[in-house]
Every structure is written in structure tokens, then in C-alpha cells.
Amino acid sequence: MGRGIIVLCLSLFVELAMGQSYLDMRHHSYREMKEYLQLVNNICPEQSRLYSIGKSVQGRDLLVLELGTSPGQDQLLKPNFKYVANMHGNEVVGKELLLWLAHYMCQEYRNGNEEIQLLMNTTRIHFLPSMNPDGYEAALNYPREPKPYTYGRANANGQDLNRNFPDLDATACQIPNGQRTDHLSVLTKRAGDNEERQPETEAVMNWILRHKFVLSANLHGGDLVANYPYDASCNGQEMGHYQKSPDDSTFRYLASSYSTAHARMSKKGQACDAGEKFKNGITNGADWYSVPGGMQDFNYLASNCFEITLELGCDKFPKEETLPQYWQENKNALLNFMSKVHCGIHGLVIDAQTGAPASGAVVVVKGNSHGITVTKNGEYFRLLAPGDYEIGVSLDSNFADDQELVDKNIQETFWDSANSTKCKFFSVTVPECKGPGYAVRKDFKI
Numbered sequence: 001m002g003r004g005i006i007v008l009c010l011s012l013f014v015e016l017a018m019g020q021s022y023l024d025m026r027h028h029s030y031r032e033m034k035e036y037l038q039l040v041n042n043i044c045p046e047q048s049r050l051y052s053i054g055k056s057v058q059g060r061d062l063l064v065l066e067l068g069t070s071p072g073q074d075q076l077l078k079p080n081f082k083y084v085a086n087m088h089g090n091e092v093v094g095k096e097l098l099l100w101l102a103h104y105m106c107q108e109y110r111n112g113n114e115e116i117q118l119l120m121n122t123t124r125i126h127f128l129p130s131m132n133p134d135g136y137e138a139a140l141n142y143p144r145e146p147k148p149y150t151y152g153r154a155n156a157n158g159q160d161l162n163r164n165f166p167d168l169d170a171t172a173c174q175i176p177n178g179q180r181t182d183h184l185s186v187l188t189k190r191a192g193d194n195e196e197r198q199p200e201t202e203a204v205m206n207w208i209l210r211h212k213f214v215l216s217a218n219l220h221g222g223d224l225v226a227n228y229p230y231d232a233s234c235n236g237q238e239m240g241h242y243q244k245s246p247d248d249s250t251f252r253y254l255a256s257s258y259s260t261a262h263a264r265m266s267k268k269g270q271a272c273d274a275g276e277k278f279k280n281g282i283t284n285g286a287d288w289y290s291v292p293g294g295m296q297d298f299n300y301l302a303s304n305c306f307e308i309t310l311e312l313g314c315d316k317f318p319k320e321e322t323l324p325q326y327w328q329e330n331k332n333a334l335l336n337f338m339s340k341v342h343c344g345i346h347g348l349v350i351d352a353q354t355g356a357p358a359s360g361a362v363v364v365v366k367g368n369s370h371g372i373t374v375t376k377n378g379e380y381f382r383l384l385a386p387g388d389y390e391i392g393v394s395l396d397s398n399f400a401d402d403q404e405l406v407d408k409n410i411q412e413t414f415w416d417s418a419n420s421t422k423c424k425f426f427s428v429t430v431p432e433c434k435g436p437g438y439a440v441r442k443d444f445k446i
């Protein structure tokens, strides 16, 4: 055995021995979570990056671990995916699952697991394990058991972060049928968004708008279901009003890809409240109960990102010894959902005259009022459930997500997808999607 090999073996041994105390499936305080993330970053320095997107009210960094083979760098036609957990500080299962998942993926990448390698080679994967570390610390340190049901849910200013995003549903509700319902954050900015935003919300909003995320999930606890947009009803009804988004079938496909890969989410009788009857383990958000100002719909209505909300179990802060069970139940679902970032249609959009990227152009699906804007590199990622579609590109860049606010009357910028004459449509069949390599490539010159 050569000296180099001995040194390598020793370093691996030290790594594993050191890692053991952190990488156990248990509750991690903020300090321990930070050490855990640093350790994963150290084990996979070439395939990970640890960064902060801002600070909580009490000054804790909102830490994100990025996994993949090009950390920190956009690569053409490589989509960005994210998982966010612990937005409600007392809902802790998702946080521990993301720590474990990050470690698992890093180790499996090194061990030559081809499925994990393929996913990490083709995707920029971002995990924010704790969006509300102040609430988490409060819940963790509550001195008695059982902890009160909502203790630590809000941030340190007592604000529920999942009610603190701009209420873009209210804006979308006012848009006439068939007119565009995407990138509404531009409208909010034009209208002067004076609502007080919490620092955690502000940091995540900027993060969502800065990166070209395609798919995301927000991990909660308190029930067992995959929840999809819209989250808020237009008629003010608090429960039981199914508020369809233009991408209803795609969202149902995405939510089912989680629930059916989960050990029991899609089975009958799993809801925590006997009165709830979730079909196939999924629900439209507003049909369950209306949430204005939530993060899920902000993603969909402000950016190109499709987000769903996952409720991972009845117990918000379960006993430590049950955490491995949660991992067993969710592991395949977490990986399966992540792979769906590669579904639908993607490609490049180029200016026919100059050959430059047609940044800000809008990719349109006939009969669907939700546009996807082209990135500054000229790419687009259009998630779609399997089926036949007609797809085109419009030059209406007025809603481009590059924060360039066009000083025009808002009504004038609405664009009618049904009567658009700017678009030439092409037929595309989207097949059943099994992950990387399944997106249909369709390029445009305009």
C-alpha cells in the first residue's frame, strides 16, 4: 500500500469518525446545523458550496448548501432546484431530512452511485434547511414536553413567514381570463410594495428572483400531504374552494410524484385530521385552506419557479428516535421529486438577426396563460406534465424578470394568450418523465 493511499485512508477515517457525532439522524441546534453543513461541504468540496442568503431577525445566517458539479456557476441548460425547510420554526422534520439528504448525496456521489451522480451532474441543487432559525431555537429550547403546538412557528418578530410574502394571488385574481399571470412581482414593484417584509422573507424573495430556479418544494409539518397552487382563493372562501392555476395538471403531476414515491402519503386514511380526505395524497392549497401571502404562490407568480408545499407528518417536532423512520418514508420521494426538474420542454431562444440570446422573451404554451421568461443566457425550462402541447415564443418582454421596470400603465402590458398574433406555435409531445435526459429539446430563433 503506497503512502498516498495510507494518507487517504487515514483522512477518510478521521472524516467518518469526526462526522459520526454530527451526521446522526437527530435534532440539530443552529450551531450544530452549521457544523453539519460545513462538514458535508468539507467532504465534497468540489461538489458543494455553502452560502448565506441573508440573516434572521436575531442575526443568524440563512445558510444554503448547493450540491452539484458546478457549484456557484450557471451552466447552459442546467436547471436550478431548491428545497426550503423549517420556515415554521417548530416544524422540524424537513430540516433534519435536508441535512441527511445532503450528506447522503455527497457520500453516494463519492461512492459512485450512478443515479445520484447523474442528478448532481445535470442539476444545481440548493437546500435551505432552516428559513426560520430563530423560531427553531425557541422551539428546541422550550423547557417542557409536550411543546405547545405553535411555539416557535413565527420568527423572532412574531410574524408567520408563510403569510409575509407579497399577496400576488390577489393580483392574479384580478387578471382577466387568458391574460398573463406570471412575473407579477414586476407589477407589485410598480404599484409600490409598501408591506413590511421580515428579513427572512426579504432574503428568500431576493434569492428566488436572483437564481433561475425551475422547481422547488417547501417542507412543513402538521399533516401528511403534497399541496399545490393556488394556495389562496379568489372569492375569499377560507376552505373548500378549488382555485385552479393555469398549470393545474402539471402541478398535480409534480405533487403526485412526491406523494406516490412516499411510503404512505398517497394511501387512504393518512391525513392527520379524520375530516380531511386527500385524494392520492395531494391537495389544491385553496381547496384545503386559503393562504394569502404564502411562499409557494410567490414562486409561481413572481418567477419561473414551480413550488409545491409538503406536509411531512402529523407531529411537528417529533421525538428524535422517530427521525430515521421519516428518512425511510421520504428518501425516495425527495429524490424522485428533485428529478422532475428535468421534465417538460427546454431549449435555447436566439435572436434570428444577431444570434444573441433572446433574454426576456416569453415561452408560451397555447391555452395556458402562464409564461416562462427566457434567461439572460437564452435558455428556458418549461415544466409540463406528459401530453401534447403547442409551444411558441413571444417577444413580449415587458414582464421580463430582470427587474427592469417598464414605465407603462399596467393594463397596457397585459398580453392575451388566446389572441396573440406574435406567436407561431409548434407541436411537441412531452413523454412520461423519469428524470435527467427526459426534457424535450426545442430551440427557437425569433
Ligand SMILES: [Zn+2]
Binding pocket: 088, 091, 220, 221, 222
Ligand atoms: Zn408550516
